[in-house]
Amino acid sequence: MKAIILAAGMGTRLRPVTLTMPKPLVPVANKRLIEYALDVLKDAGLTDIGVVVNDMDSPIREQLGTGEDLGVEITYIAQEERNGLAHAISLCKDFVGDSNFCVFLGDVIFQDHMQSLLKNFESSDYEAQIALGEVPDPTRFGIAVIEDDLIKGVVEKPKDPPSNLAIAGIYLFRPSIWDAIAKIKPSWRNELEITDAIQELITAGHKVAPYVVEGWWIDAGKPDPIVTANQLVLESLPYSIPPEDKCEGNSDVSHRVIVGENSKIIDSVVRGPVIIGDNTIIRNSYIGPYTSLGDDVVIEGSEIEYSIVMNNCEIRNISGRIDRSLLAHNARVTRTEQPPQSHRFVLAENSYVEM
Missing domain, CATH: 3.90.550.10 (Spore Coat Polysaccharide Biosynthesis Protein SpsA; Chain A)
Known part of the structure; x- marks a missing residue:
């Protein structure tokens, strides 16, 4: 058939x-x-x-x-x-x-x-x-x-x-x-x-x-359904031990966190279920449950959960937590001097948001 x-x-x-x-x-x-x-x-x-x-x-x-x-x-x-x-x-x-x-x-x-x-x-x-x-x-x-x-x-x-x-x-x-x-x-x-x-x-x-x-x-x-589907798929991840070999500095990473090759979690908190692609750097940040980060992503000085971040994205120094968001390839989200208290994004490829 x-x-x-x-x-x-x-x-x-x-x-x-x-x-x-x-x-x-x-x-x-x-x-x-x-x-x-x-x-x-x-x-x-x-x-x-x-x-x-x-x-x-x-x-x-x-x-x-x-x-x-x-x-x-x-x-x-x-x-x-x-x-x-x-x-x-x-x-x-x-x-x-x-x-x-x-x-x-x-x-x-x-x-x-x-x-x-x-x-x-x-x-x-x-x-x-x-x-x-x-x-x-x-x-x-x-x-x-x-x-x-x-x-x-x-x-x-x-x-x-x-x-x-x-x-x-x-x-x-x-x-x-x-x-x-x-x-x-x-x-x-x-x-x-x-x-x-x-x-x-x-x-x-x-x-x-x-x-x-x-x-x-x-x-x-x-x-919203895409983000919900991401949550439901991640919910089915089996138990896995914290990836201590991917952690540096004062990091706290739970079980059910899947980390790709050459990716690092530095001075950050990650609460699974979470999946992280290859060559991704998380520094001084919080990654909450039901988050998928693609390859070559940089998260620095920011908090995010229940979200999808595709390849080659950057999120730097965002005050407040990014929640239930969808960022397409090459999107950049950075902070200006007076950030808002909360954020939600649906961004196309090559988008750039300065806050």
Whole structure:
């Protein structure tokens, strides 16, 4: 069985970070978002993967390459005009051929690796199977209507929700989906909606089954969900002893602190879970829980927690604590003579903030 990862979106909800970086490359716990999808697929034995990008010059293609270093084989498919999920999937027909296949949204991250779903679909009598996740406010989502353990339809943002199970971003299809996509018309958004194609399967009498995701799942399309995903992934870090060999001076570092090569913690306090990349220097600072620092980062005279700091960033002499922030590559945050009491940043690449 083959797999498709949809990664052609413009990431408008995550701007300004995505002005210079595709959303699937945003790091969560120092691993690119799209790699979490690749890990789930690879664990299930799905290693022949098509990645839909907005053009063949996408940085995603540049960074992932053939996929050999990640243990998969990647074929790139360009969706130069973004006309909906069903349109993106239709572009993969030649890649998929006559096989069954999985579709995975490239900006969703799951605690559940869904191995039973991915491994058992081919031997089932379902024409399609859809991952569903519980949501606290089902009036804001497309909610599945379930009868007799099958999906009978999807209701968009219902005033009176039939359940609290929203479509979570993983779909398994047989080749019949191609005819279903060919029959649908553009929605009011002028897009070909995959939910309409799924309804075509149901109307034709095919079985479409639900799979309820276990644990947390995050649609990481905005800064706050990205930071929350980072927290949840770091929470799962196993116990590890404090990295005393990385500490100098009067430093106090807890367990569950992962430190990369050539990185140093100098006269600082670090409270895990925290992950620190390579060649990063922390001096006279406090790094609080649920923080990810990339490679070649400098934190000096500052406090930060519950945040993501990407590669080559500098934070120096900030008074007050930086909290729940997202700093893209090469961002610089420094202090002026009269700093404010608190700070929150969502910065694009090469940003410079002086305070």
